[in-house]
Amino acid sequence: MTTSPSGTLKKTPLNARHRSLGARMVEFGGWDMPVEYSGIVDEHMAVRSRGGLFDVSHMGEIEIAGADALKAVQHITSNDASRLSVNQIQYSALTTPQGTFVDDVLTYRIADDHFMLVVNASNIVKDFHWIAERVKEVGGDAAAVNTSSRYALIALQGPVARDVLQTLTGVDLSAMKYYWFGTGEVAGVRVTISRTGYTGEDGFEVFVPPVSAERVWDAILQAGKPSGVIPAGLGARDTLRLEASMRLYGNDMDESTTVVEADLNWIVGWKKDEFLGHEILKKQKAEGAPRKLVGFEMLERAIGRHGYDVYIGGEKAGVVTSGTQTPYLKKAIGMAYVPADKTAPGTELEIDIRGRRVKAAIVSMPFYKRAK
């Protein structure tokens, strides 16, 4: 068992809050982050039934601006950013020329010629170098800036999120559609609010100047208290996103897996003339990829976890990328890569759990979808 991490890790502006709230802290992607406060199950259930408040300030922001910014974004990401209106967001992949993931990102269109990519914490440096180089190659009038240190990011997620946040802002949140954003004030602080999240629930992510992060955090917790909003950590964030079948970079996809293999065809702008890796992805879409990410459910009491081998009919067939016992569905579920001709729901798998072959079955994703 490990002891508390030392001072070499990066800290978000809310670090002192987590400690005073009694969070258990862990190292995550070079950051000292709260993994749980009251417990993963408790926090997970709070988000499904009421609301949870997450510090996700470790996430990175990279902005691309200039007259040719759209051209640059279209070249480096798989989705079609030309379809974005100002204040609209899309999920996308930052791709290699092989059609694999440098990262998965959210693309925000701040203005016609100004985009912001929200990237994974552990990839900020890699992504920025990658993006800056590619933008230079595209040429014209576009430049990339790493603006990660300008924002703390606070996510309020759950069925009460809208009503709670509405008490603190003049922005009309019910008029803000899913995957849109706007600017305004929360608790008197100038912020960007986006209707996004990583939990499968309705919710908002608030981009806050770091100096005001504690003020906004405290105000939301206070306003949410009567409706049962509690602080939630990375542990619940992981079980929530997996239940909602959202991929996690580094687990479910990385530089060795393509967008088609990750079963994310919907984040590819197939009508675009070009983007990095488009030839390979178009070929895989037409002819099929060798393997594909599927969801599975354990049929016996056990959890298939990241890195465990998957067998089909006695033959090694793939590997588990994510797996957990989900607090809400109360099942052991996960994702795994399997050969593309063996992805049908109901297909029986065996997962090697520390030397023991345990039965599981492919099921269709998402595991959990909230009632609208």
Place this chain on the structure above:
Amino acid sequence: MSYPADLKYTKDHEWVKIDGANAKVGITDYAQKQLGDVVYLELPQVGRTFKKGEVFGTIESVKAVSELYSPVDGEVTEVHSELVQHPETVNKDPHGSWMIGMKVSGGQDDLLDSGAYTDLTK
């Protein structure tokens, strides 16, 4: 939570309650806090023997898998099957949640008492 004086402890965060030649084994409050919500327990068959420090089972929480180490030398005489069905009890009552009963054949001399264990977890 305090560490009961009638239990002995290991640096691997197991507790053992020794009564003559018999012992009951579980994990400490510190261990359950580190693990978080426990969801599975894998325990050995009655009759298996373990040396002190050998892995006798695994405990799995939502976020991690940990091995369980035998605090003494001995033979498994009982397995707490009800606890396997309700593993979350380990979080609620760690020092009351025995996992296996053992017939002790050695290794009980250098266990920690509650004071030494409390210092270890500070």
